[in-house]
Amino acid sequence: MKKDKSLYLVCNAHLDPVWLWEWEEGAAQALATFRTAAELCEEFPDFVFNHNEALLYKWIEEYDEELFHKIKTLIKKKKWHVMGGWYLQSDCNMPCGESLVRQILVGKKYFREKFNAEPTTAVNVDPFGHTRGLVQILKKSGYDSYLFCRPDSERLRIPGDDFIWVGYDGSQITAHRAPGHYNSSLGKAGKRILKWLKENKTKKTGLLLWGVGNHGGGPSRKDLSRIKDLKNKIEDTNIRHSTPEEYFTKIKNHNLPRFEKDLNPWAVGCYTTMSRIKQTHRKLENTYYLTEKMVSHAFLNGLMGYPKKELDDALEDLLFCEFHDILPGSCISEGEEYALHRMGHGLEILSRLKNKAFFCLLSGQKKTGKDEFPLMVYNPHPYALNDIICCEFQPDEPNDDPEKFWAPEIKDENGTKIPCQLEKESSNISNDHRKRVVFRASLKPTAMNRFNASLKASKPPKSRIREIKDDLKLKSGKAELVINARTGLVDRFQWDGVDFLKKDSFPLKIMKDYPDPWGMKVESFHTEIGRFTLMDPKQSAVFSGTGKKLLPPLRIIEEGPVRTVAEALFKYNDSRACVRYKFPKKGKTLEIEIKLFWNEKDKMVKLSVPTVFTQGTCLGQVPYGLEEYPRSEKEKVTQKWTGVLSEDREYMITLINRGTHGFDFIKGELRPSLLRSPAYAAHPVNSKPLVPQDRFEDRIDQGERTFSFWFDAGTAKERLSLISRESTVKNESPPALCFFPSGKGRLPEQSVLIEDETIQMKALKKAEEGNRIVLRLFEPIGTGKKVRVSVPVIKKSIEIIFKPFEIKTLSIDLDSHEISFTDLLEKKK
Numbered sequence: 001m002k003k004d005k006s007l008y009l010v011c012n013a014h015l016d017p018v019w020l021w022e023w024e025e026g027a028a029q030a031l032a033t034f035r036t037a038a039e040l041c042e043e044f045p046d047f048v049f050n051h052n053e054a055l056l057y058k059w060i061e062e063y064d065e066e067l068f069h070k071i072k073t074l075i076k077k078k079k080w081h082v083m084g085g086w087y088l089q090s091d092c093n094m095p096c097g098e099s100l101v102r103q104i105l106v107g108k109k110y111f112r113e114k115f116n117a118e119p120t121t122a123v124n125v126d127p128f129g130h131t132r133g134l135v136q137i138l139k140k141s142g143y144d145s146y147l148f149c150r151p152d153s154e155r156l157r158i159p160g161d162d163f164i165w166v167g168y169d170g171s172q173i174t175a176h177r178a179p180g181h182y183n184s185s186l187g188k189a190g191k192r193i194l195k196w197l198k199e200n201k202t203k204k205t206g207l208l209l210w211g212v213g214n215h216g217g218g219p220s221r222k223d224l225s226r227i228k229d230l231k232n233k234i235e236d237t238n239i240r241h242s243t244p245e246e247y248f249t250k251i252k253n254h255n256l257p258r259f260e261k262d263l264n265p266w267a268v269g270c271y272t273t274m275s276r277i278k279q280t281h282r283k284l285e286n287t288y289y290l291t292e293k294m295v296s297h298a299f300l301n302g303l304m305g306y307p308k309k310e311l312d313d314a315l316e317d318l319l320f321c322e323f324h325d326i327l328p329g330s331c332i333s334e335g336e337e338y339a340l341h342r343m344g345h346g347l348e349i350l351s352r353l354k355n356k357a358f359f360c361l362l363s364g365q366k367k368t369g370k371d372e373f374p375l376m377v378y379n380p381h382p383y384a385l386n387d388i389i390c391c392e393f394q395p396d397e398p399n400d401d402p403e404k405f406w407a408p409e410i411k412d413e414n415g416t417k418i419p420c421q422l423e424k425e426s427s428n429i430s431n432d433h434r435k436r437v438v439f440r441a442s443l444k445p446t447a448m449n450r451f452n453a454s455l456k457a458s459k460p461p462k463s464r465i466r467e468i469k470d471d472l473k474l475k476s477g478k479a480e481l482v483i484n485a486r487t488g489l490v491d492r493f494q495w496d497g498v499d500f501l502k503k504d505s506f507p508l509k510i511m512k513d514y515p516d517p518w519g520m521k522v523e524s525f526h527t528e529i530g531r532f533t534l535m536d537p538k539q540s541a542v543f544s545g546t547g548k549k550l551l552p553p554l555r556i557i558e559e560g561p562v563r564t565v566a567e568a569l570f571k572y573n574d575s576r577a578c579v580r581y582k583f584p585k586k587g588k589t590l591e592i593e594i595k596l597f598w599n600e601k602d603k604m605v606k607l608s609v610p611t612v613f614t615q616g617t618c619l620g621q622v623p624y625g626l627e628e629y630p631r632s633e634k635e636k637v638t639q640k641w642t643g644v645l646s647e648d649r650e651y652m653i654t655l656i657n658r659g660t661h662g663f664d665f666i667k668g669e670l671r672p673s674l675l676r677s678p679a680y681a682a683h684p685v686n687s688k689p690l691v692p693q694d695r696f697e698d699r700i701d702q703g704e705r706t707f708s709f710w711f712d713a714g715t716a717k718e719r720l721s722l723i724s725r726e727s728t729v730k731n732e733s734p735p736a737l738c739f740f741p742s743g744k745g746r747l748p749e750q751s752v753l754i755e756d757e758t759i760q761m762k763a764l765k766k767a768e769e770g771n772r773i774v775l776r777l778f779e780p781i782g783t784g785k786k787v788r789v790s791v792p793v794i795k796k797s798i799e800i801i802f803k804p805f806e807i808k809t810l811s812i813d814l815d816s817h818e819i820s821f822t823d824l825l826e827k828k829k
Contacts, residue, residue, distance in 0.1 A: 003235070003236055003237055003238040004204070004236060005203070005204050005205070005206075005236055005237040005238065006204070006205050006206070006237065006238045006240070006250065007193070007196065007197070007205075007206045007207075007208060007237050007238070007239045007240070008205075008206065008207045008208070008240060008242035008243075008246055008247040008250070009193070009208055009210060009227065009239060009240065009241050009242060010050050010083075010207060010208070010209050010210070010242060010243065010244055010247070011047070011048070011049055011050060011210055011211045011218065011219050011241065012049075012050045012051060012052075012083065012125075012182065012209060012210075012211045012213065012218065013033045013037065013049075013051060013211045013212065013213055013216050013217050013218025013219070014125060014126060014182050014183060014211070014213030014214055014216075015029060015030055015033060015053075015056060015213065015214070015215065015216040016126070016214055016215070016323075016325055017030075017053075017055060017056070017088065017320075017323060018323060018325060018326060018331050018335040018338065018339075019214070019325040019330070019331050019332075019335065019681070020215075020331075020332055020681055021215070021332075022332075022334050022335065022338060023335075023338060027059045027063065029215055029216040030056045030059050030060065030216060031059070031060065031063060031064055031067070032216065033216035033217060033218050034051070034056070034060055034067060034071065035064075035067055036218065036219070036220075037049040037051070037080070037218045037219055038067060038070050038071060038074060038080070040219050040220075040221065040224060041074050041079040041080055042074075042079075043221070043224075044224050044228070046240070046241055047079070047219070047224055047241050048078070048079060048080070048081055048241040048242060048243060049074075049079070049080050049081070049218065049219060050080075050081045050083040050243055050244070051080075051081075051082070051083055051218075052082070052083040052084025052085065052086060052089070052119075052123050053084065053086065053087070053088045053089060053107075054085075054086070054087045054088070054106065054107040054110040054111060055087055055088045055320065056088075057071075057110070057111075057114070058110070061114070072114070072115060075115045075117060081243045081245075082111050082115055082117040082119055083119060083121070083123050083243065083244060084107075084119055084121070084122055084123035084124070085104065085107050085108045085111055085118065085119040085122065086103045086104055086107040086108075086122065086123075086124075087102075087103045087104075087106045087107040087110075087316075087319045087320075088103070088107075088319065088320070088322075088323050089123075089124050089125070089126055089127055089323070089324055090103050090124075090127065090319070090322040090323060090324060090327070091127055091128070091270075091322055091323070091324045091327045091328050092124055092127045092129065092130040092131055092134060092324075093128075093129050093130070093131050093264065093271070093622070093623075093637045093661070094271070094278065094281070094322075094327055094328070094637065094639075094661050095281075095285070095322045095327070095623065096285060096623055096639060096640075097133055097137065097623035097624030097625075097762070097778070097807075098289060098762045098763055098776065099285055099318065099319070099322060099623075100133075100134065100137050100623055100624075101137055101141070101763075101776075101824050102315060102318075102319060103319055103322070104122075104137070104138075104141045104824065104825075105141075105768070105824065105825060105826075106312075106315065106316070106319060108141070108142070108825060109768055118142060119143075119244075119245065120142060120143055120144050120145065120245055120248075121143065121144070121145040121146065121147055121243075121244040121245050121248055122134075122138050122141075122143045122145070122146050122147070123146075123147045123148075123244060124146075124147075124148050124324075125147065125148060125149045125178065125182035125209065126149065126150070126182065126324055127148070127150065127324040128150055128151075128266045128267040128270050128324065128328060128518070129150060129151060129262070129263055129264040129265055129266045129267070129637070130146075130148060130262065130263040130264070131262050131264075131622050131623045131625065132165075132167055132168055132260075132261060132262040132263075132622070132625055132627070133167065133168060133622050133623040133624040133625035134146070134167070134623070135165050135166065135167025135168075135171045135172070135173055136167040136168065136169045136171040136624060136625075136805070136806075136807055137623075137624060137807075137824065138171075138173055139167070139171040139172070139173055140171075140807060140809075140823045140824040141823065141824045141825055142823065142825055142827075143173060144173055144174065144248065144252075145173055145174045145175065145176070145244070145245075145248040146165060146173055146174070146175040146176070147175075147176050147178065147207075147244050148175070148176075148177055148178070148263065149177065149178050149179075149181060149182050149209075150263075150266045150267075151263060151264065151265065151266035152179065152266070153179060155265060155266050155523070156263060156264070156265075156266075158177065158259050158263075159257035159258075159259060160256070160257055161176060161177045161178075161179055162174070162175070162176050162251055162254065162256050163175055163256050163257050163258065163259045164256050164257070164258045164259065165259055165263075166258055166259065166260040167625070167805075168624070168625040168626065168782070168804070168805040169803060169804060169805040169806050169807075170803070172258075174248055174251065174252060174256065175259070176207060176244075176247070176248070176251075178207065178208075178209050180192065180195075180196065180208065180209070181209070182209045182213060183209075183210075183211065183212060183213035183214065184209075184210040184211060184212065184223070185212070186212050186217065186220055186222075186223075187220060187222045187223060187226075188223075189210045189211075189223035189226060189227060190223070190226035190227060190229075190230055192208065192210055193208060193210075193227065193230055193239065194230070196208050197234070197237060205247070205250050205251055207242075207244070207247040210223070227239070227241075262622070262627065264636075264637065265523060265634060265635065265636070265637070267328065267330070267518035267519055267520055268519045268522065268523055268524070268525075268634070268635035268637075268662065269329075269513075269514075269516065269517055269518050269519025269520075269522070269525075269635075269662075269676060269678065270328030270329055270330060270517070270518055270519065271328075271635060271636075271637045271661045271662030271663075271673065272329075272604065272660075272661065272662035272673040272674070272675060272676050273328065273329030273330065273517040273518075273519075273676050273678060273700060273701075274328075274329030274336055274517075274700055274701065275659070275660075275674065275675045275701050275705050275707075276336070276340060276701070276705070277321070277326065277327060277329055277336060277339055277340070278327065278329070278659050278660070278661060279658070279659035279660075280321075280339075280340055280343045280344075280659075281318070281321055281322065281327055281343065281659070282658060282659035282731065283343075283347065283659070284314075284317065284318050284321070284343045284346050284347055284350075285318060286731045286732050287347060287350045287351075287354070288311075288314055288315060288318055288346070288350060289732060289762070289763060290354070290380055290732040290735075291311075291314075291350045291353050291354040291357065292311060292763065292764065292765050293380045293446075293751070293761075293763075293764045294353075294354055294357035294358065294361065294378065294380055295307060295311070295353055295354075295356075295357045296751065296764045296765055296766065296773060297357070297361060297380075297446060297748065297751040297764070297793075298356075298357045298360040298361055298748070299766065300749075300751055300773065300793045300794075300814075301360075301361075301363075301748040301749060301793060303360035303361065303363055303745075303748065304356060304357065304360045306766045307353055307356075308766065310349050310352075310353055311353070311765075313346075313349055314345075314346040314347075314349040314350050314353075315346075317342050317343060317345050317346030317349075318343070318346055320339075320342060321339045321342055321343050326339045328518075329517050329700065330517050330518055330681060331680075331681060332680050332681050333680045333698055336680075336700075354735065358376075358378055358735060358737065358739075359739070361378060361448050361748055362376060362448060362739060362741050363744070363745030363746060363747065363748055364744075364745045364746045364747035364748070365448065365450060365741035365743070365747075366741065366743055367740075367741060367742070367743035368452075368740050368741070369452070371454055371455070372452045372453070372454055373393050373395075373452070373453040373454065373455075373738055374450060374451075374452055374453075374738065374739060374740060374741065375389075375391050375393065375410070375437070375450070375451040375452070375453055375736060375737075375738055376448055376449070376450055376451075376736065376737055376738070376739045376741075377389055377391075377441060377443060377448075377449045377450075377451065377734050377735070377736045378447075378448050378449070378734055378735050378736075379443040379444060379445055379446065379447060379449060379734050380446065380732060380734065381445060381446070381725070381728070381729060381732070381734075381761065382445050382446055382751075382752040382753050382754040382761045382789075383445050383725065383753075383754055383757070384442065384443060384444060384445050385441075385442070385443040385445075385729060385734065386440065386441070386442050386443070387440070387441065387443070387729065387734070388438060388439070388440055388441075388562060388563065388584065389438070389439055389440075389441045389734070389736050390423075390436065390437070390438050390736070391436075391437055391736040391737070391738065392425055392426065392434055392435065392436045392437075392738075393434075393435055393437070393453065393738035394433075394434060394435075394738070395432075395433075395435060395455060398429075398431055398432065398433045399431065399432035399433070400431055400432075401432075402460065403459075403460070404432075404457055404458075404459075404460070405432055405457070405458050405459060405460040405461060406432055406435070406455035406456070406457060406458075407422070407455065407456050407457075407458040407461070408420060408422055408435055408437050408453050408454070408455055408456075409453065409454050409455075409456055410437060410439050410451050410452070410453045410454075411451065411452050411454075412441075412442070412450075412451055413449070413450050413451070418439055418440065418441070418451070419439060419440055419560075419561040419562050419585070419586075420437050420438065420439035420453075420560075420561070420562060421437070421438050421439075421558070421559075421560025421561055421562045421563070422435065422436065422437060422438075422461075422560070423436050423437075423438050423558045423560075423565070424436065424557075424558070432460075435453075435455075437453060438558075438560070438562050438563065439451070439562060440562055440584075440586060443734060444750075445750060445752075445753055446750040446751040446752055446753065447748075447750050448748070453738075464556070464557065464558055464559055464560075465555055465556065465557055466555060466556040466559070467552040467554075467555055468483070468485050468552070468554045468555060468556060468566065469485060470485055471483065471484055471485050471491065472485065472554075472556070472566060474564055474583045476583065476584055476585055476586060476587060476588055477586065477587070477588065478495050478496045478497075478588070479493075479494065479495045479587075479588035480492065480493075480494045480495075481493055481581075481583050481590060483554070483566055483568075483581060484503075484504070485554055486534070487504060487533075487534055488534040488553065488554045488568030488569075488570065488579070489503075489504045489505060489506055489507055489568075490504075490505040490506050490581070490590075491503045491504065491505070493505070493590065493711070493713060495588055495713050495714055496714075498651060498713075499612055500611060500612060500651070500653050500713040501609070501610060501611060501612065501653075502610040502611070502612060504610070505608070505609060505610055506579070506592060506607060506608065506609065507531050507532065507607075507608050508531060508532040508570060508572070508577055508579075508594070508596075508605055508606070508607060508608075508674075509528050509530075509531045509605070509606045509607075509608050509671070510528065510529050510530040510531055510532075510572060510600070510603050510604070510605060511525045511526065511527060511528055511529065511603065511604040511605075511606055512525070512527040512528075512529050512602075512603070512604075513525060513602050513603050513604040513676055513677070513678070514602060514678065514690070515601075515602055515678045515679045515682045515690040515691050516678055516679075516682050516683070516684055516690055517676070517678040517679070517680070517681065517682060517700060518683075519635070520683075520684050521684060523633075523634045523635065524633040524634050524635050524664060525604050525606070525635060525664070525673065526633045526664060526666065529603070530572060530573075531572065532570035532571060532572040532575075532577050533570060533571060533572070534553050534554065534568065534569070534570055535553040535569045535570060535571050535576075536553065537550040537551055537552055537553065538550055539553070539569075539571060540552065540553040540569045543569060543571075543576055544569070553568060553569040553570075554566065554567070554568045554569075555567055557580075561585055562584065562585060562586075563582055563583060563584045563585060564582075564583050564585070565580055565581070565582050566580065566581045566583075567579070567580050568580075568581070572600075573599075573600060574599040574600065575596070575597055575598050575599050575600055576596075576597040577594060577595065577596050577597065578594075578595040579592065579593070579594050579595075580592070580593040580594075588712060588713070588714070589710050589711070589712045589726075590710070590711045590712070591708070591709070591710050591711075592607075592708070592709045592710075592711060593706070593707075593708050594607065594674070594706065594707040594708075594709075595704065595705075595706050596674065596675065596704070596705045596706070596707070597703070597704050598675060598677065598701060598702060598703065598704075598705060599702060599703075600677055601677045601699050602677060602678070603676075603677055604673060604674075604675070604676045604677075605673070605674040605675055606663075606664075606671040606672065606673050606674065607671065607672050607674060607707075607709070608669060608670075608671050609644075609653070609655060609669065609670040609671065609672075609711070610668065610669045611644045611653055611668045611669065611670065612668065613644050613645065613646045613647060613651075613653075613668045614667050614668035615647045615667075615668070616644045616645050616646055616647055616668050617631075617644070617645040617649070618631075618636075618642065618643070618644055618645075618665040618670065619642065619643045619644075619645060620636070620638035620639070620641065620642040620643070620663075621638060621639040621640050621641050621642075621724065621727065621780070622637075622638065622639055623639065624778060624805070624807055625805055626780060626781060626782055626805070629665060631665070633664060633666055634664065635662055635663070635664050635673070636662070636663055636664060636665065637661050637662060637663075638657075638661060638663060639661070639727075640656060640657060640658075640727035640728070640730075640731055641654055641655060641656045641657065641723055641724070641726075641727040642654070642655050642657075642663060642665075642670060642672070643655065643719060643720075643723065644665070644668065644670055645716055646716070649716055650715065650716055651713070651714070651715060651716055652713070652714065652715070652716040652719040652720065653670075653711065653712070653713040653719075654711070654712050654713070654719050654723045654726075655670060655672065655709055655710070655711055656709065656710040656712075656723075656726060656727045656730050656731075657672060657707075657708070657709055658707075658708045658709075658730065658731060659707075660672050660673070660674060660707060660709075672709070674705070674707050675701040675705055676700065676701060677699045677700060677701055677702065678699065678700055679691045679697055679698070679699055679700070680698060680699075680700060708730075710726070710730055712726070720781050721757055721758050721781070722757065722758075724758065724760055724780040724781065725757070725758070725760060728760060748793075749792045749793040750792045750793065751764060751791070751792070751793055752764060752775060752789065752790070752791055753789070753790040753791075753792060754777075754787060754788075754789055754790075755787060755788045755789075755790075756785060756787040756788075758779070758780065758781060758783075758785065759777055759778070759779055759780075759785060759787050759789075759802065760777065760778045760780055761775065761776070761777060762776045762777065762778050762807075763775070763776035764776075767811065767826050768826055769826070770813075771813070771814045771815055772811050772812060772813050772814060772826075773811075773812040773814060774809060774810070774811060774812075774822070774826055775789075775791075775809070775810040775811075775812060776807065776808070776809050776810075777789065777800070777802075777807070777808045777809075777810070778805075778806070778807050778808070779802035779803070779804060779805060779806050780805070782804040782805050783804060784801075784802055784803055784804045784806075785801070785802040786799065786800070786801050786802075787799070787800050787802065788800075789810075791812060791819070794812065794814075794817045795817075796812075796817055796819055798810070798819050807824070808821065809821065809822045809823065809824060809826070810822070811826065811828065
């Protein structure tokens, strides 16, 4: 009988490097799994084993050289297939677009160098959802197809398990959702095959994942023997050991439906669980790309060598901690602590590199004049900035004279005095010692900017602290902010006569939650069960530890010509919150700093931003894209900013974050999710309790956590054009340091300039191969652009046309100074 159907069996052994176990156990299981798979590849002539994740192969290379060489031989014989090609199966929503690029760049480079292998099907079977921005990334990284499992059909309606996935820029790849999960139980692969055949009688071509997984395992002799029997017994279906690429080649000419959305949601609690991990990841991510730009600038000017090994080590720390059970917060507490340790390692490497590059870029700065304290601020961005800078410095000696005070004065490079104010320094020495100056600075792009501080003897200043008895009304140009003295909340944010917020804005709301860190059984956290309220003066005094019996819970704690800082203290059950509102004297961006002292369980905290746009549209940044979210109660995921458009799309509010991903949006109310308090790795199992009922069990995110947001409002045109850059600047902040230069050397040339207010520079780095610099640019709001980009250090410029949401990668040859375009793997087009 002719076999007119084909079932492609893709054997894999999904292995989480960290999950319910620590990485050492993950490495041990990788060795055992790969050893068994290699033996079975040799024993069964037609068997093909598939495995991805460069990290696991690196472990084999390091710990078992003989096995590594055996795998090399099996790959050459096409008995072992390098699948996927990424560094590991990362989360596919929370890393920035550039980090997803690096997952592929590092992974594919490893597989190319070690095995001469380059997969064309990307594989992420276990991550909890997939951003639509992936499509362009995959397409420009040499992929034509994508294999995934989640979300399942109950959470995500797609037009079929095979479809054309369309990206924000119009890029297309073929995608397949494997509906039957990625694992099979030991000895039950045959049952899995028979089940698939029964449920897909009319399907001519199919793909089936099998192999024991999560803790490794893969193929077994029993399963392979059973599959061999089935291949002979099943008369109408050609059952074959295969690869994802072979399946996609078979269906590439099929007339497949198109899908033009992201592949979300699944496990929505993971957008918020383990806030320390998410914030430290964002810090490492920001620091990495900032440092990379700085060292590239110094390298281009011949001021330092390019520290590739150190950058590679820090990058691997970043990529490892983007794993889909680390960054989402679904691992055990030991996994959390190791990830924090690992990211700390990356941050330590980068702190040294960033400092070295900073010092190098001070070349050519004049020696300091008498009684001057030079404040150096480096702008890593290819456009001018006007922003508030904070910098501490140390006077020559502490001032112990109670009748005298050293007041700072700051001038720019032209000798023009600029507004500044003194705020409380980080230390707590009560005499006139350290100076923390806050000043508004105009910064030249990709350049070191110098400001000279001096100290003038004056009378000791009066206390900056002022109780707010009536509503606090602050004005800045066309903007007005009102903070209610009775609630400690914002009652008005107005710009140019337009109100943007309802009364009682920015409360901390408490939502009903569950011990499950994934949130597997829910799609939203919308049931409010309480909120933080303003303390009374006695509670405020006790919480603040001042020694006073009474302390007003709402006070101005800093005020000067640059900004006003108001502090409000709140309580909820056994938890406390310190909220600081920072409003500028020039500009309209309201900074909100929240310090939470959290001691609750099975509850979530959301920051509420109730806009007046009750029928407005919610937008948010996603990896290399911009998402317009549906109006629903479902929890959503974002990158560095979210926003709300008015009903007529004329006005817009924006909210920048620094490591907060989950949020919801209901009837104009934007609610970022700050933290949850589930149990570690509490996986739902039928109706059993998620945590033991006979003992204390640790909960996630107990204790002190800090969150930062920047709120702004204006016309939609202004907000959309500026918000992507603003969010980058708040996350990759210009470093500032008091430094006394030697006066030697020459001033560096600027690295990159962009003559446009929207286009972003996402990366500036040395190419993986050759004497080239790679410059990655992105059009973030979907309008398309024609832009001139200059590279002053080589005295070259180029005009570039961007399609909506297009990523452009430029290669700058440092020998010929030729500028050309490449793909994301840095291969010339």
